[in-house]
Amino acid sequence: MSGHNSHDVLRRDPRAEWIARNRLHPLHGTVASNEAAEVRGPSGLLRKNPHQVGFVGPNGIKRIDRLKGNAAATGKGRRSGAAKDVQLPLHTVENPDFYVVVVPDMVGGRLTGHDKDVIGQAHKLVAGIEGNGAVLAVCFGQSKEEHFDTAGVDRLLLLDDAIYEGYCPEQRLAALVQVEAGYHPQYWLFPDSVNGGSDLGSRLAARINERPVVQAWQVDNHKSVCRGAGGTVDITRDTPRLLMLAEECADQIDETRHEALSLELPVVPVVISQLQDKGQVAVDPNAISLAEAEFILSAGNGIRNWDQFHEAASVLGATEGASRVAVDDGFMPRFRQVGATGTWVTARVYLAVGISGAIQHMQGIGQCDKVIAINTDAGCDMVKRAALSVIGDSEEILGELIERVQEFRAQPSAGGDQDAA
Amino acid sequence: MQPNQLANKLKIVSLVSVGKHPQSGRVRRADQDSRAVELGMKLASDNLIVLHAGDPQEQALRSYAGMGLKSIQVLEMDPAADAVMPLGEHLQQSGAEIVLTGVRAESGESSGMVPYQLAEKLGWPIVPRVADIVSIEAGIAEVLQALPRGQRRSVKVRLPFIASVDSAAQDARQSAFGPASRAVMEVEVVSAATDAVRQSWEEAPARKRPKRLKVVKAKTAAERFKAATAKSQGDGGKVMKNESAAEQAQAILELLKEEGVLR
Numbered sequence: 001m002s003g004h005n006s007h008d009v010l011r012r013d014p015r016a017e018w019i020a021r022n023r024l025h026p027l028h029g030t031v032a033s034n035e036a037a038e039v040r041g042p043s044g045l046l047r048k049n050p051h052q053v054g055f056v057g058p059n060g061i062k063r064i065d066r067l068k069g070n071a072a073a074t075g076k077g078r079r080s081g082a083a084k085d086v087q088l089p090l091h092t093v094e095n096p097d098f099y100v101v102v103v104p105d106m107v108g109g110r111l112t113g114h115d116k117d118v119i120g121q122a123h124k125l126v127a128g129i130e131g132n133g134a135v136l137a138v139c140f141g142q143s144k145e146e147h148f149d150t151a152g153v154d155r156l157l158l159l160d161d162a163i164y165e166g167y168c169p170e171q172r173l174a175a176l177v178q179v180e181a182g183y184h185p186q187y188w189l190f191p192d193s194v195n196g197g198s199d200l201g202s203r204l205a206a207r208i209n210e211r212p213v214v215q216a217w218q219v220d221n222h223k224s225v226c227r228g229a230g231g232t233v234d235i236t237r238d239t240p241r242l243l244m245l246a247e248e249c250a251d252q253i254d255e256t257r258h259e260a261l262s263l264e265l266p267v268v269p270v271v272i273s274q275l276q277d278k279g280q281v282a283v284d285p286n287a288i289s290l291a292e293a294e295f296i297l298s299a300g301n302g303i304r305n306w307d308q309f310h311e312a313a314s315v316l317g318a319t320e321g322a323s324r325v326a327v328d329d330g331f332m333p334r335f336r337q338v339g340a341t342g343t344w345v346t347a348r349v350y351l352a353v354g355i356s357g358a359i360q361h362m363q364g365i366g367q368c369d370k371v372i373a374i375n376t377d378a379g380c381d382m383v384k385r386a387a388l389s390v391i392g393d394s395e396e397i398l399g400e401l402i403e404r405v406q407e408f409r410a411q412p413s414a415g416g417d418q419d420a421a
Numbered sequence: 422m423q424p425n426q427l428a429n430k431l432k433i434v435s436l437v438s439v440g441k442h443p444q445s446g447r448v449r450r451a452d453q454d455s456r457a458v459e460l461g462m463k464l465a466s467d468n469l470i471v472l473h474a475g476d477p478q479e480q481a482l483r484s485y486a487g488m489g490l491k492s493i494q495v496l497e498m499d500p501a502a503d504a505v506m507p508l509g510e511h512l513q514q515s516g517a518e519i520v521l522t523g524v525r526a527e528s529g530e531s532s533g534m535v536p537y538q539l540a541e542k543l544g545w546p547i548v549p550r551v552a553d554i555v556s557i558e559a560g561i562a563e564v565l566q567a568l569p570r571g572q573r574r575s576v577k578v579r580l581p582f583i584a585s586v587d588s589a590a591q592d593a594r595q596s597a598f599g600p601a602s603r604a605v606m607e608v609e610v611v612s613a614a615t616d617a618v619r620q621s622w623e624e625a626p627a628r629k630r631p632k633r634l635k636v637v638k639a640k641t642a643a644e645r646f647k648a649a650t651a652k653s654q655g656d657g658g659k660v661m662k663n664e665s666a667a668e669q670a671q672a673i674l675e676l677l678k679e680e681g682v683l684r
């Protein structure tokens with residue numbers, strides 16, 4: 001009888017229990033680790049220890065898996081890692097029945113936000129027509145764009161011969177006329193911008209005798225709403241074949257990836273251009289308003305040698321900007337201040353020297369493409385924002401930069417041997 | 422500095438339209454067109470021809486005249502009709518060498534197509550968005566084009582050509598009442614096709630465009646929370662910490678060259 005019972009007798013170890021309860025005990029780890037989440041209590045009841053269930057997730061938060069590991073592939077804490085390199089679904093168009101052509105501005109060789117809006121609109125128009133259509137982007141000049149696929153370009157016609165470089169609207173028009181003849185696009189879409197889209201679009205419209213809509217901001221396959229009378233009235237009219245679209249006309253493509261397959265154009269006749277591009281004229285960079293300037297050299301509290309800073313700005317041909325501290329200290333005039341209480345700048349390249357990157361300053365440079373930071377502190381917010389940060393003393397680096405730029409300027413500006421610098 | 426001596430013999434035509442004040446909506450001289458007149462007066466002083474297609478009684482024409490014009494030529498036609506055909510024919514016959522227009526009209530469709538259509542019809546080159554005409558020598562004009570961000574581009578073009586004048590060109594001079602009322606309207610009645618396409622359009626005062634909202638396409642609560650609270654940061658650029666100042670400066674120079682901001 002006793003032998004029979006001896007199986008059920010629970011032997012308790014009060015000391016071990018005490019160590020298990022006492023988390024500060026040096027042996028606590030060894031005892032607690034082999035304690036299961038569910039134990040049979042002395043009275044035979046099932047006891048659950050809530051401190052033992054679950055696991056600590058990747059964010060340091062305790063997670064209880066009530067699916068007992070049956071949740072599909074989303075393994076423990078794998079999510080955050082997977083979200084980063086998620087592949088968008090690929091949208092393929094085989095043997096397109098028709099094309100919708102977009103001619104992006106490609107300012108500085110990249111698609112602008114406006115270009116992407118227009119591509120988004122092109123996909124809306126494709127969806128409104130029966131059959132499978134493709135969005136064809138016709139890009140002129142050297143391209144630095146790497147994300148044609150996620151921008152929504154199904155077919156890409158990249159015309160980067162030397163004859164398309166610079167200002168040559170007549171040559172580009174000749175190419176577009178070839179596209180018109182070769183692909184018979186359902187629609188022609190241009191960004192209505194001062195960066196060339198409106199010029200090229202108007203030229204093509206006059207050449208193919210199409211009456212375009214301009215400043216169109218709400219377009220479907222039947223009706224377009226566009227601004228007229230200097231932006232004071234909305235004109236609703238039938239959608240023509242050629243459209244010049246305002247900014248934010250449609251949402252950009254962000255849920256699909258596209259093929260961006262290269263197309264070729266049969267020979268384009270070389271046009272004898274009546275306009276001769278003589279290149280850009282030097283304008284005094286400090287005469288350009290800060291909000292408009294393309295290239296800003298901005299000074300902060302990390303500048304000691306102000307003469308050198310002004311010299312650097314004039315050598316680089318950059319417009320001067322400043323942080324609030326530099327302005328408050330009297331080194332720069334108030335209208336040079338960049339940031340929340342200063343000017344919101346749109347520069348393509350912003351070179352920040354000795355600026356820590358306070359949020360009030362960052363607000364002002366939100367639209368800048370490329371930020372370069374020169375700073376002694378590798379941990380400051382400006383370095384986190386910048387595309388290129390160099391850590392070091394501003395005076396020394398600006399000195400080197402001035403020298404190098406002068407050297408670069410001194411050599412004959414034959415495009416090919418710039419690499420020798 | 423001013424190329425007057427040469428340009429005096431040139432035949433320069435400024436095309437003007439009826440403007441509309443952006444706030445009050447009142448009829449006025451159009452801003453860009455009056456700059457085109459100003460530029461024409463600078464080039465040709467008294468020989469400038471100012472041409473309008475529409476109603477000769479239009480009050481706005483008087484405010485152009487008030488800039489010191491002796492006369493304005495008007496091709497009388499229905500103001501709503503298509504002006505390109507009569508203008509093109511007139512320009513072809515008149516032997517104009519430079520035609521100046523605004524970039525976009527302030528009333529009507531304001532598509533900015535008139536200079537392009539005229540250029541196509543006449544077979545002339547068009548230079549859009551001109552800020553200034555610097556010189557005219559031996560039948561070739563050097564033109565400054567206004568680019569975005571306050572930049573200028575120099576373009577050479579052979580006469581005859583059409584140029585649309587940008588808002589970056591010099592301001593128009595004041596308009597005075599005396600010369601405005603003395604100026605003569607030289608009217609010529611022309612026939613123009615009515616603009617049939619436009620009949621079907623609906624016009625309404627401009628609606629405010631909705632601002633694009635930043636939609637967060639997050640599937641889980643955690644992602645939405647992260648999107649709402651995340652600091653906007655670039656995904657971390659290149660950091661050069663231990664290189665010498667010379668190497669660092671070189672890297673900056675390379676980037677500036679690549680971006681094409683060094684001129």
Ligand SMILES: Cc1cc2nc3c(=O)[nH]c(=O)nc-3n(C[C@H](O)[C@H](O)[C@H](O)COP(=O)(O)OP(=O)(O)OC[C@H]3O[C@@H](n4cnc5c(N)ncnc54)[C@H](O)[C@@H]3O)c2cc1C
Pocket residue numbers: 299300301302303322323324325326337338339340341342343353354355356357358359360361364374375376377380392393394395
């Ligand atoms: C209501 C309000 C509005 C504001 N509005 C604005 C605004 O519109 N614009 C604005 O700019 N600020 C604004 N500020 C101020 C802002 O908060 C910061 O104080 C300011 O931007 C800091 O300027 P800074 O980066 O030049 O100076 P600091 O923060 O002092 O940074 C100096 C940086 O230079 C570096 N440095 C030091 N010596 C060297 C060296 N020899 N070489 C290289 N790097 C060096 C340091 O590491 C540091 O990162 C506002 C503040 C408030 C409260």
